[in-house]
Amino acid sequence: xxxxxxxxAEVKKPGESLKISCKGSGYSFTNYWIGWVRQMPGKGLECxxxxxxxxxxxxxxxxxxxxxxxxxxxxxxxxxxxWSSLKAxxxxxxxxxxxxxxxxWDYWGQGTLxxxxx
Amino acid sequence: QSVLxxxxxxxxxxxxxxxxxxxGSSSNIGNxxxxxxxxxxxxxxxxxxxxxxxxxxxxxxRFSGSKSGTSATLGITGLQTGDEADYYCGTWDNSxxxxxxxxxxxxxxxx
Numbered sequence: 001x002x003x004x005x006x007x008x009a010e011v012k013k014p015g016e017s018l019k020i021s022c023k024g025s026g027y028s029f030t031n032y033w034i035g036w037v038r039q040m041p042g043k044g045l046e047c048x049x050x051x052x053x054x055x056x057x058x059x060x061x062x063x064x065x066x067x068x069x070x071x072x073x074x075x076x077x078x079x080x081x082x083w084s085s086l087k088a089x090x091x092x093x094x095x096x097x098x099x100x101x102x103x104x105w106d107y108w109g110q111g112t113l114x115x116x117x118x
Numbered sequence: 119q120s121v122l123x124x125x126x127x128x129x130x131x132x133x134x135x136x137x138x139x140x141x142g143s144s145s146n147i148g149n150x151x152x153x154x155x156x157x158x159x160x161x162x163x164x165x166x167x168x169x170x171x172x173x174x175x176x177x178x179x180r181f182s183g184s185k186s187g188t189s190a191t192l193g194i195t196g197l198q199t200g201d202e203a204d205y206y207c208g209t210w211d212n213s214x215x216x217x218x219x220x221x222x223x224x225x226x227x228x229x
Contacts, residue, residue, distance in 0.1 A: 044120060047220065059215040104165055104168045109162065
């Protein structure tokens with residue numbers, strides 16, 4: 001069974017750093033792109049960027065370039081999303097999703113809620 | 119502002135049929151497969167349709183998809199109250215490095 005399991009909810013202060021994770025299982029983790037998707041409160045889905053764990057090829061959507069860092073450790077089948085200095089506007093639910101090539105985003109993590117507040 | 123355009127909301131009575139449109143351009147829908155996702159309240163999105171009109175295992179045939187040119191449509195027949203959710207279209211955009219794009223989402227209300 002394919003599963004993506006994300007790390008738990010986080011409450012942080014502005015300016016703090018954060019790294020959240022997404023562990024894949026039940027499939028060949030290195031052979032499929034993983035994407036990170038932001039959903040701000042009451043809003044739609046936004047693709048932040050994608051990574052190919054096999055060779056760590058990483059691409060960012062323009063709105064998120066320079067704002068976050070996406071990485072992966074194939075030895076533990078885990079992808080990461082990190083911030084060096086959080087802002088209140090980073091408050092959102094963050095999902096990771098596996099890309100099934102032509103099958104779109106076929107499996108999703110349960111989401112990680114990040115709250116940034118002073 | 120989303121790359122793909124969807125109506126903000128649609129509604130219909132139980133048992134009826136509804137369609138949700140998704141409009142894009144030649145750089146996205148026009149040259150790539152379209153997927154549809156259902157997001158029930160408080161849950162992660164779930165894949166409903168892929169490759170324009172295919173259903174993953176376990177998705178009932180009440181859900182259908184189609185694509186023509188730079189637009190796509192999700193159809194739901196025999197509406198149930200449990201279908202109340204947000205629906206998103208998604209595809210790849212060849213002009214973007216990260217590629218993945220979504221519509222703004224459509225809230226389905228089953229009256």
